Amino acid sequence: MNAQSGKSGSERVRRPSRRVNRPAPEGTDLTPQKGAPVVRASEDNDQSWGDRDEGNDGELRLNKPPHWG
Numbered sequence: 001m002n003a004q005s006g007k008s009g010s011e012r013v014r015r016p017s018r019r020v021n022r023p024a025p026e027g028t029d030l031t032p033q034k035g036a037p038v039v040r041a042s043e044d045n046d047q048s049w050g051d052r053d054e055g056n057d058g059e060l061r062l063n064k065p066p067h068w069g
Contacts, residue, residue, distance in 0.1 A: 024030055033039070046052075
C-alpha cells in the first residue's frame with residue numbers, strides 16, 4: 001500500500017487526455033463524403049499501381065536467373 005495515496009501499487013490512476021481538441025476552421029466540411037459514394041481518381045486503379053488481373057507466373061519464368069537452370 002502506498003502511504004501517501006492510500007492505494008495499492010497495482011491500482012493506477014487514469015490521467016485525463018492531454019490531446020488538444022480545437023474547433024474546425026470556419027468553412028470546413030466535417031463529413032466531406034458522408035452518404036456519398038466513394039470517389040476514386042481516374043488514374044487510381046490496380047494497373048497504375050502495378051497490379052494485374054492475371055498472375056505474373058509467365059513473367060517470373062522469363063526473368064529466371066541463369067543459375068536457376
